[in-house]
Amino acid sequence: MKVGRFSLSWSVFSFFLLFVSCNKSMDTFLTEDKQTSNNETTQESTISELDDLATTVLNSSNTSGVISGRTDVTLDDRLNCTGTTIEFSNVSADKTSGTVTITFPSDGCTDKRGNVRKGQIIITWTGGKWFQPGSVQTITMNGYSINGVAIEGTHYVTCVAASTNPISITWTISGEHSATWPDGTTASRKVNKKRKWDHSDTDDIYAISNGPSGIYSAEGTNRHGRQFKTIITSPLIYLRSCALNNKVFIPVKGQKVVTHISMSGKTRSMTIDFGDGQCENTYLVTCGTVTKTLTAKNDSSAD
Numbered sequence: 001m002k003v004g005r006f007s008l009s010w011s012v013f014s015f016f017l018l019f020v021s022c023n024k025s026m027d028t029f030l031t032e033d034k035q036t037s038n039n040e041t042t043q044e045s046t047i048s049e050l051d052d053l054a055t056t057v058l059n060s061s062n063t064s065g066v067i068s069g070r071t072d073v074t075l076d077d078r079l080n081c082t083g084t085t086i087e088f089s090n091v092s093a094d095k096t097s098g099t100v101t102i103t104f105p106s107d108g109c110t111d112k113r114g115n116v117r118k119g120q121i122i123i124t125w126t127g128g129k130w131f132q133p134g135s136v137q138t139i140t141m142n143g144y145s146i147n148g149v150a151i152e153g154t155h156y157v158t159c160v161a162a163s164t165n166p167i168s169i170t171w172t173i174s175g176e177h178s179a180t181w182p183d184g185t186t187a188s189r190k191v192n193k194k195r196k197w198d199h200s201d202t203d204d205i206y207a208i209s210n211g212p213s214g215i216y217s218a219e220g221t222n223r224h225g226r227q228f229k230t231i232i233t234s235p236l237i238y239l240r241s242c243a244l245n246n247k248v249f250i251p252v253k254g255q256k257v258v259t260h261i262s263m264s265g266k267t268r269s270m271t272i273d274f275g276d277g278q279c280e281n282t283y284l285v286t287c288g289t290v291t292k293t294l295t296a297k298n299d300s301s302a303d
Helices: 011-016 031-058 240-246
Strands: 085-089 098-110 116-126 136-146 149-164 167-180 186-199 204-210 218-221 227-239 253-261 267-276 282-287 290-295
Touching: 031 098, 031 116, 031 136, 031 149, 031 167, 031 186, 031 204, 031 218, 031 227, 031 253, 031 267, 031 282, 031 290, 204 240, 227 240, 227 267
Parallel strands: none
Antiparallel strands: 085 098, 098 116, 116 136, 136 149, 149 167, 167 186, 186 204, 186 218, 204 227, 218 227, 227 253, 253 267, 267 282, 282 290
């Protein structure tokens, strides 16, 4: 079985970064451990998906793509709903800058996995086409929500390396976001990571690793009021085929360590392992000597 997407300073806790681990005498997880792991996994996948949507749209027939034939966005069920519009504006003659706005209908666009998206995603690019080193995408949410969770904020996607045979593109990603659940709870998140896309005739592979500083991939406060920091210890691998065919929206491989401040005030760390590449929405969480298998859901029901 496979074991497997906010902004406060972490400097206050710099003296605790030896990662005081979970109490090894525990024979069960605390509720807050499950909450932290579920909340972190869901939020990472939700934010990562915005980058994937941007790539899909920018590689459509409306702009000069890098893949022969380019992307037909009508084949992507996240965008193929009555009332969803994709509008390009202010595109330069050489297509090295411009804006594209994705607008979902007011009653939502439901994909094949049951995710419901509303609002707008606005993507502005400058400095070159999306696959050219030096180009920068600015992705902003305007009234955007997925499954009733409102996502706000802006992040920046900078292309730092690219090749076309085979197709392989690397971006650095930074930004700040907030999420608000229907019950009014909120989370804040700052991201700092790399995203590498390898395309082939059989699949699209996305590998997520720590940002240029190598210090962390995300930090902030989760919806349960606990501050956290995430370090990727083995690249998180997303497969497009798993998302499209198996409704798997989380990584299918890779590891990360999440450290948070428990309700008792102690620093606790856990390792999240997404496994060996199988398309499943489960993952392992290890805290001290205790390991649990959890199932991710793209909403708050498992959190």
